[in-house]
Amino acid sequence: MTFSITAHDPQSKARTGSLTTDHGLIQTPIFMPVGTAGTVKAVHQRELETDINAEIILGNTYHLYLRPGLDILLQAGGLHAFNGWQRPILTDSGGYQVYSLSGTRKIKEEGVTFKSHIDGSKHTFTPEGVMDIQRIIGADIIMAFDECTPYPCDYGYARQSMDMTHRxxxxxxxxxxxxxxxxxxRQTLFPIVQGSTYADLRRQSADYVASKERDGNAIGGLAVGEPAEEMYKTIELVNSILPVDKPRYLMGVGTPANILEAIALGIDMFDCVMPTRNARHGILFTTEGIINIKNEKWSRDFSPIDSALGGYASTFYTKAYLRHLFKAEELLSGQIASLHNLTFYLWLVRQARAHIEAGDFVGWKNEVVNKFMRRL
Structure with missing residues (x-):
C-alpha cells in the first residue's frame, strides 16, 4: 500500500490524498460503507460500484469468522472472490464486537473468550488468531486486535486496557x-490508538503506535457515548503525534457533522453503520437536512428525494413514493433509502475533497455543517 498527500487546506489540518492498494486506488478523505457480514445491507455490489462509486468497503472479522466461516472463505478464495467485490476491502479485527459483547466475553492477556451471538458456542480470539483469520478473509487493509473501552471509563481500567492493546x-x-x-x-496492517478520553493515555498510545511505522494508523474507542467536543479534542491530540505522511482512519464515526469536523482535524478515512442503519428506519440524510420519511408531511411531496446529489436512488424516486413504501412495509423501502444515504455520505466526502483542493474547505464546512444536521 502507498499513500501520498495531494493537497492541503490552508486554514485547517484537512488534506486530500491517494491511497493505492492491489485492488485499486482510494481518494481521501473517504467514507467506507460497512459490509459487516460480507454485504452492505440492502445494496447490490453493482450498485455500490455504478450508483455510489464506493472505492472501498468494510467487512468484519467477528461476523465473517462465525458465518459463513473460515473454511468456506478459504475455499472461495477470500472475501473478494466470495462476494464479487473487486475493489479494496478493510476488515475490522473484532475488537469493537468484543466491547459490545460485554455480557458474554472474558478478556485475558492471551485473548478474548466469547460466546457466539448466533448459537451460543464458545470461541477465543487471540492477536495471532485474528491475524490468521484476516489473512483468510483477504482484506487489503486489516486491523490490529484491540480492546475498545466504554465511556465513561475509569482511568485505571483505561490504562490497563491500553497497555494490553499495545502488547x-x-x-x-x-x-x-x-x-x-x-x-x-498484498495486505497491510493498521495499529489502533486507544486510551479513552484521557489525554495522557492517548498521547502514550499515539506515540507507541507511531513508533511501529506501519503503512497507516487508526483511532479507536471514540463515538462510544462521549461528548462530541471530547472526541474532537482527542482527535486533535492524536493527530498531532501520528505521522502526517500516513493515512489516519477514525473508526466508527459518524454523523455528517462529525465527519466534516474530523476532516478539518486531519482524518482521512471513515466508516459508520449510520447511513444504512438509519435508512432502514426511514431516516434520510439530505443536502437540506435530515428527513424522517415516515412523517405525514412527506405523503404528498412528489419531488425527488434529493436532486442535488445526483445518483439514481436520490433523483429517480420521490419522497411521497418512498414514504408509501415504508408505510406498506415493502422491502424496496430500505434498499432505496440505503442507496440514497450512502450516496449522500460519498457525496459529502467528495465535496470536502473538492473544497480542500480549492482552498476554501473551512468556509464551506462552517456554512453547511448545521444545515446538514437540522431536522426537516
Missing part, C-alpha cells in the same frame, strides 16, 4: 510480518 499489537505485528497473504495480493 497485543506487538503480537499482531509479529504474526503478520511472519506470514504471507494467501491469494496473490
Amino acid at each position: 497485543w499489537l506487538d503480537r499482531c505485528i509479529a504474526r503478520f510480518d511472519g506470514s504471507d497473504g494467501l491469494y496473490g495480493y
Whole structure:
C-alpha cells in the first residue's frame, strides 16, 4: 500500500490524498460503507460500484469468522472472490464486537473468550488468531486486535486496557510480518490508538503506535457515548503525534457533522453503520437536512428525494413514493433509502475533497455543517 498527500487546506489540518492498494486506488478523505457480514445491507455490489462509486468497503472479522466461516472463505478464495467485490476491502479485527459483547466475553492477556451471538458456542480470539483469520478473509487493509473501552471509563481500567492493546499489537505485528497473504495480493496492517478520553493515555498510545511505522494508523474507542467536543479534542491530540505522511482512519464515526469536523482535524478515512442503519428506519440524510420519511408531511411531496446529489436512488424516486413504501412495509423501502444515504455520505466526502483542493474547505464546512444536521 502507498499513500501520498495531494493537497492541503490552508486554514485547517484537512488534506486530500491517494491511497493505492492491489485492488485499486482510494481518494481521501473517504467514507467506507460497512459490509459487516460480507454485504452492505440492502445494496447490490453493482450498485455500490455504478450508483455510489464506493472505492472501498468494510467487512468484519467477528461476523465473517462465525458465518459463513473460515473454511468456506478459504475455499472461495477470500472475501473478494466470495462476494464479487473487486475493489479494496478493510476488515475490522473484532475488537469493537468484543466491547459490545460485554455480557458474554472474558478478556485475558492471551485473548478474548466469547460466546457466539448466533448459537451460543464458545470461541477465543487471540492477536495471532485474528491475524490468521484476516489473512483468510483477504482484506487489503486489516486491523490490529484491540480492546475498545466504554465511556465513561475509569482511568485505571483505561490504562490497563491500553497497555494490553499495545502488547497485543506487538503480537499482531509479529504474526503478520511472519506470514504471507494467501491469494496473490498484498495486505497491510493498521495499529489502533486507544486510551479513552484521557489525554495522557492517548498521547502514550499515539506515540507507541507511531513508533511501529506501519503503512497507516487508526483511532479507536471514540463515538462510544462521549461528548462530541471530547472526541474532537482527542482527535486533535492524536493527530498531532501520528505521522502526517500516513493515512489516519477514525473508526466508527459518524454523523455528517462529525465527519466534516474530523476532516478539518486531519482524518482521512471513515466508516459508520449510520447511513444504512438509519435508512432502514426511514431516516434520510439530505443536502437540506435530515428527513424522517415516515412523517405525514412527506405523503404528498412528489419531488425527488434529493436532486442535488445526483445518483439514481436520490433523483429517480420521490419522497411521497418512498414514504408509501415504508408505510406498506415493502422491502424496496430500505434498499432505496440505503442507496440514497450512502450516496449522500460519498457525496459529502467528495465535496470536502473538492473544497480542500480549492482552498476554501473551512468556509464551506462552517456554512453547511448545521444545515446538514437540522431536522426537516
